[in-house]
Amino acid sequence: xxxxLRLSAVAEMVTKGNRLVDVGCDHGxxxxxxxxxxxxxxxxxxxxxxxxxxxxREHISQYGLGAYIETRLCDGLQGIRPEEGDTxxxxxxxxxxxxxxxxxxxxxxxxFRELILQPQSDxxxxxxxxxxxxxxxxxxxxxxxDGKFYPVMKAVPEEAVSDRDGEPAxxxxxxxxxxxxxxxxKHPVLKDxxxxxxxxxxEILGHLAAGKEIGKExxxxxNEVEEEKRQILAALKKYESExxxxxx
Numbered sequence: 443x444x445x446x447l448r449l450s451a452v453a454e455m456v457t458k459g460n461r462l463v464d465v466g467c468d469h470g471x472x473x474x475x476x477x478x479x480x481x482x483x484x485x486x487x488x489x490x491x492x493x494x495x496x497x498x499r500e501h502i503s504q505y506g507l508g509a510y511i512e513t514r515l516c517d518g519l520q521g522i523r524p525e526e527g528d529t530x531x532x533x534x535x536x537x538x539x540x541x542x543x544x545x546x547x548x549x550x551x552x553x554f555r556e557l558i559l560q561p562q563s564d565x566x567x568x569x570x571x572x573x574x575x576x577x578x579x580x581x582x583x584x585x586x587x588d589g590k591f592y593p594v595m596k597a598v599p600e601e602a603v604s605d606r607d608g609e610p611a612x613x614x615x616x617x618x619x620x621x622x623x624x625x626x627x628k629h630p631v632l633k634d635x636x637x638x639x640x641x642x643x644x645e646i647l648g649h650l651a652a653g654k655e656i657g658k659e660x661x662x663x664x665n666e667v668e669e670e671k672r673q674i675l676a677a678l679k680k681y682e683s684e685x686x687x688x689x690x
Contacts, residue, residue, distance in 0.1 A: 443505075445475050447587040448560065451594045452533050455558045455581060456481060463488065463527035463554075465518060465543060466535050470498030473511045486526060488514040519547025530554045533594075537564030541571050557597045565593050566618045573613060578603045582623040584631045591635045593621065620677050628681055636678050643671040 445453060449472050456462065456476060462485035464473050473485035487502070489495045495513050502511045514521050519530075530551070532540045540561055544551050551557075557577065561568045572579055572595075580603065581596040613622055624632040650664050 443471070443475055443478065445471060447585045448592045448594075449475070449533070451583050451585045451592065452531060452558055452560055453481070455583075455594065455596045456529050456531070457556060459483065460528035460555065461485065461526070462529050462531065463522055464531045464533075465489075465522075466532060467498050467513075468494045468534065470501045470511065470513070472531060472533070474501055474505055474507060477507050477510050478505065482529075483510070485511045486514055486522065487511055488516050488522065490515070490517045518543035519550040522547070522550050524550045524553030527553070528555045529558060530556070531558045533558070533560035535562060537561040537568040537571075540568060544571070544575070552599075555598065555602070558594065559597065560592055560594045562592075569595070569613070569618050569621070572597045576600050579622070582621045584621070584624055584629055584635065586631050586634060591631065591638075593624075595621070616673060616677060619673060625677060625680055633678070633681050636674050640671065640674045640678065643667050643674065647671070 453472060453475055458481050460482055462473055462476060462482050464470070464485060465488045467473065467487035467489050470487045473482070473487050476482045477485065487495075487498045489498065492515060495515055499513050502508055502513065516522065532543060540559060544557075557572075559568060559572075569579060576599060577597040578600050579595050579597045582593065584591060584593045586592070617625060620632060620636070621629075646667050647664065650660060650667070653660060
């Protein structure tokens, strides 16, 4: 079977041999793929909705993997015990919901060796949440599929990172916004994302400038967008040396 680009990026980050817990599993594509490719020994596919879980069961049964993948109807981590998994996947949901799941399931969360997250919104806030709650982000990627951008990150408990090789513990605001490793690698998909965001901010500023009257709220919005544009331009500047080298 073949996964979408989004789920393929998630699958690549799963450590081989780990037991998987996929919360918000939808059709169960990820655990089925990982079992078929002998990357994991077993998995729990969990979802709060009966419909998605039913579709996951059908998919698991289709491949004869019922002995390897357990389906579980539960809200977030509420029905998962701390010792049941090594890798937790939260993918295809908004950042605030991810944070709610991790906060309410804090006891279970502490039992995982790694978290692989693919937030659909509030990505900087998710990064900040992880770093403020005892986790270190150790890997990032971003893919573009059907015109949408999907960032993916792997985090591990802070105590599991014994040697940072001089890695600063505190992330800069720019790194929180766009991803430390994505910026460092000058990821090409991140560049596409930044260019799109720059166009959006420029259009907003154009609309604000065209307004006949600028009240307090409009001025505040203008200042916010200008600051966002400045941050995007600063991130794009990191790609300039790469462009110069290519043209030399």
